Amino acid sequence: MLGAIEAGGTKFVLATGNDVGDIEEKCVIPTEHPDKTIPKIVDFFKGKDIERLGIGSFGPIDINENSESYGMLQKTPKLDWAYFPLARVLKEELGIPVMVDTDVNVAAMSEAKWGNATDVSTCLYITVGTGIGAGAYFHGKTLKGLSHPEMGHIKVRRHAEDTFEGCCPIHGDCLEGMASGPAIEKRWGMKGHDLAEDQNVWEMQAFYLAQALTNYIYILSPERIILGGGVMKQKQLFPLIRRNVLEMLNGYVSSPFLTEKEIDNYIVPPGLTDEAGIKGALSLCIGTPF
Ligand code: ADP
Numbered sequence: 347m348l349g350a351i352e353a354g355g356t357k358f359v360l361a362t363g364n365d366v367g368d369i370e371e372k373c374v375i376p377t378e379h380p381d382k383t384i385p386k387i388v389d390f391f392k393g394k395d396i397e398r399l400g401i402g403s404f405g406p407i408d409i410n411e412n413s414e415s416y417g418m419l420q421k422t423p424k425l426d427w428a429y430f431p432l433a434r435v436l437k438e439e440l441g442i443p444v445m446v447d448t449d450v451n452v453a454a455m456s457e458a459k460w461g462n463a464t465d466v467s468t469c470l471y472i473t474v475g476t477g478i479g480a481g482a483y484f485h486g487k488t489l490k491g492l493s494h495p496e497m498g499h500i501k502v503r504r505h506a507e508d509t510f511e512g513c514c515p516i517h518g519d520c521l522e523g524m525a526s527g528p529a530i531e532k533r534w535g536m537k538g539h540d541l542a543e544d545q546n547v548w549e550m551q552a553f554y555l556a557q558a559l560t561n562y563i564y565i566l567s568p569e570r571i572i573l574g575g576g577v578m579k580q581k582q583l584f585p586l587i588r589r590n591v592l593e594m595l596n597g598y599v600s601s602p603f604l605t606e607k608e609i610d611n612y613i614v615p616p617g618l619t620d621e622a623g624i625k626g627a628l629s630l631c632i633g634t635p636f
């Protein structure tokens with residue numbers, strides 16, 4: 347039996363599963379102060395005979411296995427969790443090995459293993475929700491370096507009709523500041539799901555997301571791009587983003603994926619729907635990298 351945690355800013359998903367990726371038991375708890383959340387996690391896993399635990403976490407978090415502070419949250423606006431040594435505490439409490447990666451990196455890995463990218467060796471998983479984040483899976487491994495990638499905070503060119511100042515607390519009008527769920531709500535005065543019929547909202551949204559995807563394609567050359575998160579529940583975004591990406595690339599990258607005919611199979615929703623994160627956390631503790 348293996349354990350998995352999807353650690354988010356509003357909720358933690360806890361699960362047990364097996365080494366072929368089936369989730370057996372699942373439970374959702376709210377994200378509170380660690381003093382309250384950690385005992386609930388320990389209660390869930392204690393007595394379940396878990397051999398290893400995988401955590402897909404919100405960031406920033408140290409994911410360098412050789413670091414002293416592996417699995418420790420870093421400076422974050424979620425002040426209760428800043429510098430909290432999540433992996434170390436759970437390792438000590440449960441007495442088992444604990445593996446950690448970002449929520450989006452593990453989502454990319456589980457989509458590659460069981461979801462919408464099983465036929466390719468490389469993919470990106472991008473979430474467009476309260477924030478924007480992306481993870482990358484390349485040939486059996488997720489992408490990490492100095493730290494984990496921060497693809498949500500890249501610069502974007504402003505839409506000609508957009509006067510919104512942006513809402514990223516660090517950069518103002520970065521991608522997250524212009525295209526996250528809260529950015530949509532602040533710009534248009536209503537939540538995204540109440541704006542479903544407003545074509546201008548989704549044209550502008552696609553303009554920003556397509557710029558980001560175009561840059562990711564140039565830099566990382568992924569064979570598939572998976573778009574998840576609450577905002578992507580607006581399915582009308584997919585054709586708009588695909589069209590914008592093809593226009594922005596302007597034929598420069600030669601690939602059979604990047605054609606009118608194939609783009610529908612290149613930019614896709616998650617195959618694991620809402621389970622990409624928790625299954626990804628589970629995949630962290632399955633055998634050797636696949
Ligand atoms: P989180 O990022 O916190 O894990 P979500 O991915 O659900 O959670 O993202 C929440 C954001 O997505 C909110 O800003 C919300 O307004 C927006 N959102 C959620 N559902 C929808 C929807 N159906 N249509 C448009 N926006 C949505």
Ligand code: ZN
Pocket residue numbers: 498499514515516517518520521522523
């Ligand atoms: Zn930013």
